[in-house]
Amino acid sequence: MSDAVFDSLEEVIVDERFPEVDLMLRRGRHIGRDDGSLYDYLVEAQALLEPFYRRFGGELIQQSDGYFYLLPSGERLGRRQLSVGEMLVGQVLALLYLDPATLQHGGMATREALLQRLSGLLGTDALVRTLNPRRRKYDERIAAETVRGKADEALRKLADLGFIDVVDAARLRLRPALMRFAEPVRGLADPSDALERLVARGEVLLGDANDMDDDSGDAEGEEVLS
Amino acid sequence: MTASDPNRLIASLVRDQVNLDLKTADVCFLAGLYLRADKAGLASFEEDLLIDLFEQVCDVVEPAAENPRKRATHAIQRLREQRMLARVDGAGIVRAGEYALTRLAAAVIEYFLADEALTRESLSLLTGTLRAQLADILATARKAHSDEDWRQRVVAPLRITVGDMVAGIERRQRGLDAQQEEIQAEIASLLSTDWFSAIDRCQSLLDATTHTLRELNEILLRDTHHFVALLQDIQALAVSAENVEAEEAAQRVIEHVDRIGAWGGARQKAWSEYYQYVHRYLRDVVRLDPDRALSQRLRDQIADWENRSFHLFVAHAGSICLLRPLEARVERPAVARPRTDRETEPAWVETENALADIEVMVSRALDEGVDTLAGLTVQVLATLTDDSQYVVAGRIADAAARLARLRSSRERPWREVGEKLEVEDWTVQGRRKVE
Numbered sequence: 001m002s003d004a005v006f007d008s009l010e011e012v013i014v015d016e017r018f019p020e021v022d023l024m025l026r027r028g029r030h031i032g033r034d035d036g037s038l039y040d041y042l043v044e045a046q047a048l049l050e051p052f053y054r055r056f057g058g059e060l061i062q063q064s065d066g067y068f069y070l071l072p073s074g075e076r077l078g079r080r081q082l083s084v085g086e087m088l089v090g091q092v093l094a095l096l097y098l099d100p101a102t103l104q105h106g107g108m109a110t111r112e113a114l115l116q117r118l119s120g121l122l123g124t125d126a127l128v129r130t131l132n133p134r135r136r137k138y139d140e141r142i143a144a145e146t147v148r149g150k151a152d153e154a155l156r157k158l159a160d161l162g163f164i165d166v167v168d169a170a171r172l173r174l175r176p177a178l179m180r181f182a183e184p185v186r187g188l189a190d191p192s193d194a195l196e197r198l199v200a201r202g203e204v205l206l207g208d209a210n211d212m213d214d215d216s217g218d219a220e221g222e223e224v225l226s
Numbered sequence: 227m228t229a230s231d232p233n234r235l236i237a238s239l240v241r242d243q244v245n246l247d248l249k250t251a252d253v254c255f256l257a258g259l260y261l262r263a264d265k266a267g268l269a270s271f272e273e274d275l276l277i278d279l280f281e282q283v284c285d286v287v288e289p290a291a292e293n294p295r296k297r298a299t300h301a302i303q304r305l306r307e308q309r310m311l312a313r314v315d316g317a318g319i320v321r322a323g324e325y326a327l328t329r330l331a332a333a334v335i336e337y338f339l340a341d342e343a344l345t346r347e348s349l350s351l352l353t354g355t356l357r358a359q360l361a362d363i364l365a366t367a368r369k370a371h372s373d374e375d376w377r378q379r380v381v382a383p384l385r386i387t388v389g390d391m392v393a394g395i396e397r398r399q400r401g402l403d404a405q406q407e408e409i410q411a412e413i414a415s416l417l418s419t420d421w422f423s424a425i426d427r428c429q430s431l432l433d434a435t436t437h438t439l440r441e442l443n444e445i446l447l448r449d450t451h452h453f454v455a456l457l458q459d460i461q462a463l464a465v466s467a468e469n470v471e472a473e474e475a476a477q478r479v480i481e482h483v484d485r486i487g488a489w490g491g492a493r494q495k496a497w498s499e500y501y502q503y504v505h506r507y508l509r510d511v512v513r514l515d516p517d518r519a520l521s522q523r524l525r526d527q528i529a530d531w532e533n534r535s536f537h538l539f540v541a542h543a544g545s546i547c548l549l550r551p552l553e554a555r556v557e558r559p560a561v562a563r564p565r566t567d568r569e570t571e572p573a574w575v576e577t578e579n580a581l582a583d584i585e586v587m588v589s590r591a592l593d594e595g596v597d598t599l600a601g602l603t604v605q606v607l608a609t610l611t612d613d614s615q616y617v618v619a620g621r622i623a624d625a626a627a628r629l630a631r632l633r634s635s636r637e638r639p640w641r642e643v644g645e646k647l648e649v650e651d652w653t654v655q656g657r658r659k660v661e
Contacts, residue, residue: 028540080542104414185523
């Protein structure tokens with residue numbers, strides 16, 4: 001931190017932005033430059049907040065793309081893994097974030113573009129099977145409806161986590177935090193090695209998450225609570 | 227034919243088979259003619275001039291085209307058929323023709339000319355003229371004495387001259403909006419095709435547009451303030467002169483000017499956001515991935531999801547447990563009834579064997595000479611309560627069948643034996659012998 005705005009942890013905590021930022025971080029929210037003064041606060045208080053959260057068993061992480069998030073590593077802070085739907089939607093949004101066509105619209109993408117990319121990359125059948133692992137037979141119309149429903153659900157949760165902003169019914173503003181989904185392939189190393197490193201750092205969990213996309217409307221990824 | 231009669235208008239367009247088919251070369255040719263006429267003050271063109279101009283246009287639009295002279299002849303003919311060019315000399319074949327642009331052609335070209343973008347020069351010129359015009363109208367308004375003065379020297383200039391100028395600024399604003407959209411598309415296209423090597427060009431495009439917008443906004447901020455002040459003075463004079471028409475005309479122009487001012491602020495803000503976003507993109511995405519490998523690797527990662535899935539961890543604080551407000555517990559009384567000895571002592575009662583008595587009563591009735599089942603039933607039922615009649619009727623028939631010889635016709639008649647009961651009747655032919 002070059003500009004030492006805060007001299008002590010007390011000053012950091014007394015700041016009026018602390019409660020909001022603290023709650024957001026503990027709820028898994030990614031705080032980026034788009035969040036304005038909250039991001040500035042984190043930049044200014046980073047040196048003092050890092051040891052503060054470490055005492056709770058969490059790592060306050062700042063990425064070069066311009067966002068912060070809290071990664072629980074111990075037992076004290078609750079954490080959850082993202083569901084299959086959230087992961088797929090997140091990765092496709094990251095791809096859209098990298099696309100110059102999105103740049104033309106100032107970082108806006110549409111739900112329709114997301115679904116087109118999603119089915120284009122995975123194939124409709126694979127997509128339906130991945131999002132509905134328990135259903136062996138499916139009607140095309142119902143399957144499409146289910147996929148749209150799952151995507152909407154995933155978008156809502158990704159918006160809560162600060163990966164995107166939902167502008168209106170059709171448009172989404174993509175945020176730099178989406179680059180977390182591209183983390184395993186950002187370097188030139190083998191993706192498997194990169195994934196292992198991310199696992200070691202407690203950033204990701206490998207393998208299938210069996211019961212994460214159940215049919216309940218409020219289903220979330222598996223919760224790992226202390 | 228009036229403008230308010232769409233049926234007749236459409237019918238006549240269909241009858242005349244009106245259609246417009248202008249190629250780029252045609253539009254360029256017409257634009258060249260329009261500008262030449264404008265510059266040289268020409269009312270019409272000689273045929274040779276038309277052909278020369280077409281050849282010049284052809285050199286630019288289709289440099290490889292063969293036989294431009296012949297193409298010029300066809301183009302002139304095509305434009306005449308579409309009422310874009312009109313021959314005005316009336317000499318027929320006697321000499322080469324003289325042609326003029328029609329109103330339609332002028333309107334088409336004026337549309338393209340009017341669609342130009344707002345520039346620092348055009349905006350300064352327009353705002354300067356507008357300010358002078360408004361000052362002039364204000365001076366006139368101060369001297370206006372009659373309604374006629376107000377109408378001719380204030381309301382009319384406000385509506386027409388000032389209105390046209392303000393509309394001209396708005397039109398150019400729309401042109402600049404379109405230009406910005408094109409720049410955004412161009413930046414996206416440059417990055418799509420050249421990626422890393424397009425950074426500098428994108429940067430200069432961004433900077434140029436930002437500079438233009440800043441300049442325009444400065445002019446608008448400064449000048450719209452003057453316009454509104456002048457217009458408010460005119461409006462105040464109109465109010466004191468109780469001239470509603472002039473007051474409304476000034477109000478309309480004030481609203482237009484406000485809109486123009488708001489445009490500047492909104493566009494600068496929007497462009498500033500876009501500018502920052504593109505800068506971040508260039509820095510975080512393009513510069514860090516000069517070979518544009520990341521997108522492909524990410525695509526592969528998604529396609530291979532089924533074989534190599536992973537899940538990000540995020541913090542997930544449990545929901546706060548909200549305790550309910552304290553309520554006094556309501557004691558519900560247990561359901562109970564007073565203790566008592568509900569056993570009663572047994573008592574001797576008369577035996578009831580009404581059904582057993584039926585046979586006796588049937589026998590007695592037979593002895594009395596009753597000769598039909600209905601008669602037997604009526605007689606026996608009369609001695610019993612109403613609630614047992616249905617059951618008893620069957621037993622009477624049973625007893626009658628056992629005690630007497632009965633006969634029934636093929637169609638057994640139904641006989642009423644009580645208020646709600648009928649039986650199929652039999653005839654008694656005498657008692658059976660008792661065994």
